Amino acid sequence: MSRPPEFITLSDAAARAVAGPGSRHAALIEDAFKVLLETPGGGVSISGDSRARSLAKRAIAALAAQADAGAEVAEADVRVAVGQARSGEPGPVAPGAARRGPVSPKTxxxxxxxxxxxxxxxxxxxxxxxxxxxxxxxxxxxxxxxxxxxxxxxxxxxxxxxxxxxxxxxxxxxxxxxxxxxxxxxxxxxxxxxxxxxxxxxxxxxxxxxxxxxxxxxxxxxxxxxxxxxxxxxxxxxxxxxxxxxxxxxxxxxxxxxxxxxxxxxxxxxxxxxxxxxxxxxxxxxxxxxxxxxxxxxxxxxxxxxxxxxxxxx
Structure with missing residues (x-):
């Protein structure tokens, strides 16, 4: 029996960042973890097996933190978040956390x-x-x-x-x-x-x-x-x-x-x-x-x- 979708509440900025232009970011996450993402408003819905959803949630959480910190989320950031979710590394550092110049580290x-x-x-x-x-x-x-x-x-x-x-x-x-x-x-x-x-x-x-x-x-x-x-x-x-x-x-x-x-x-x-x-x-x-x-x-x-x-x- 298939599991019901899991809904994650996000800010509007984070939800937009996770979806990306033309839903491109969401498509990258779906392809990486074999899940289905939907953004009905107020967050994102994830469908898939438990491990796939867990990995997708890690990537989404990292991107949401970046967006909520006021940083722009680009396609490269999505790919980094996906890679870190797979490897278990810490997510990208939000601007201001370890920032020592005009830009912030992504890995x-x-x-x-x-x-x-x-x-x-x-x-x-x-x-x-x-x-x-x-x-x-x-x-x-x-x-x-x-x-x-x-x-x-x-x-x-x-x-x-x-x-x-x-x-x-x-x-x-x-x-x-x-x-x-x-x-x-x-x-x-x-x-x-x-x-x-x-x-x-x-x-x-x-x-x-x-x-x-x-x-x-x-x-x-x-x-x-x-x-x-x-x-x-x-x-x-x-x-x-x-x-x-x-x-x-x-x-x-x-x-x-x-x-x-x-x-x-x-x-x-x-x-x-x-x-x-x-x-x-x-x-x-x-x-x-x-x-x-x-x-x-x-x-x-x-x-x-x-x-x-x-x-x-x-």
């Missing part, structure tokens, strides 16, 4: 990462593309800058892409650098807005530059982000890590599985983590495919590559 690992950024002088964020490791670091640094806790936000990355070098690009320094820095500029624009970014860049409060231009500098009262750090050499990594001056903090992000150097063994990221993990003031966060919050296909791609690497023993 437990992201929340841990944001907490570490607030408590440690040097934080390594390691993991695949789409896990938010760079975006969250930029958001944290931008928040510190806007609150007056630092004087400058500096983002640097090696200008190494499939063996290309800056010298092969046309134009002046800015024109040479910008193609490599485009992802950083996009993140900054999304976080602080085009006009404020322009003003702060003109005043020297926000700087984006290749690692080569960090040499010889002491970066005081700054938040420094070293992006794509897997493409730094050991010497470059040591150089940039020792740029920290008084009142500065640093985040180093990268994916050790995506090294573009001619000799992968030259990468300074894994070496730095190996010798610095456990040192006072240093923290390491390791992201996985479960933390990917881009298109769901990205998560499946990352998982497939991880499984292949495990089979090969590397």
């Amino acid at each position: 437990a690992t992201q929340a841990q990462y944001m907490d570490m950024l607030g408590r440690h002088e040097l934080v390594f964020g390691l993991g695949p593309a789409g896990t938010g490791k760079t975006f969250l670091a930029v958001a944290h640094g931008a928040g510190m800058l806007m609150r007056g806790e630092i004087d400058r936000l500096i983002v640097t990355r090696p200008a190494v892409e499939a063996g290309e070098k800056l010298g092969f690009l046309p134009g002046d320094l800015t024109e040479k650098v910008d193609p490599y820095m485009a992802p950083v500029w996009e993140a900054l624009t999304q976080i602080v807005g085009t006009e404020q970014l322009r003003r702060r860049r003109d005043k020297g409060e926000i700087e984006v530059a290749p690692i080569a231009f960090m040499r010889g500098r002491t970066l005081s009262h700054a938040f420094i982000i070293v992006d794509e750090a897997q493409n730094t050499s050991r010497l470059q990594m040591k150089m940039v890590l020792t740029r920290m001056g008084e009142g500065s903090r640093m985040a180093v992000t990268g994916d050790p599985s995506q090294i573009d150097l001619l000799n992968a063994a030259d990468s300074g990221l894994a070496h730095a983590v190996a010798i610095l993990e456990g040192v006072e003031g240093v923290a390491v966060t390791r992201f996985s495919a479960a933390d990917v919050v881009r298109h769901p296909m990205v998560q499946r791609i990352v998982k497939a590559y991880d499984e292949d690497a495990a089979k090969r023993g590397r």
Whole structure:
């Protein structure tokens, strides 16, 4: 005999978030757990076996908490909530609970990462593309800058892409650098807005530059982000890590599985983590495919590559 539907009372905002535009969010939950959702008003009705309903309720509760906290619920949030319901991980952190910048973490690992950024002088964020490791670091640094806790936000990355070098690009320094820095500029624009970014860049409060231009500098009262750090050499990594001056903090992000150097063994990221993990003031966060919050296909791609690497023993 089939069980009667279970009704969960929700606020109007939460009910709309669970349903989603064109009931898209509800359809994702239905497909994930093989349940039937209906939103008759005042909440959501769930039909299905007891385990399926229990998992669906976890995902719905996480999304409802996010909506009730005033945060927008996007399709990526639904997929994260579904994944966390299946794994038993804590749900997304509501804005304000562990927030340290203009955005909030969407997974437990992201929340841990944001907490570490607030408590440690040097934080390594390691993991695949789409896990938010760079975006969250930029958001944290931008928040510190806007609150007056630092004087400058500096983002640097090696200008190494499939063996290309800056010298092969046309134009002046800015024109040479910008193609490599485009992802950083996009993140900054999304976080602080085009006009404020322009003003702060003109005043020297926000700087984006290749690692080569960090040499010889002491970066005081700054938040420094070293992006794509897997493409730094050991010497470059040591150089940039020792740029920290008084009142500065640093985040180093990268994916050790995506090294573009001619000799992968030259990468300074894994070496730095190996010798610095456990040192006072240093923290390491390791992201996985479960933390990917881009298109769901990205998560499946990352998982497939991880499984292949495990089979090969590397």
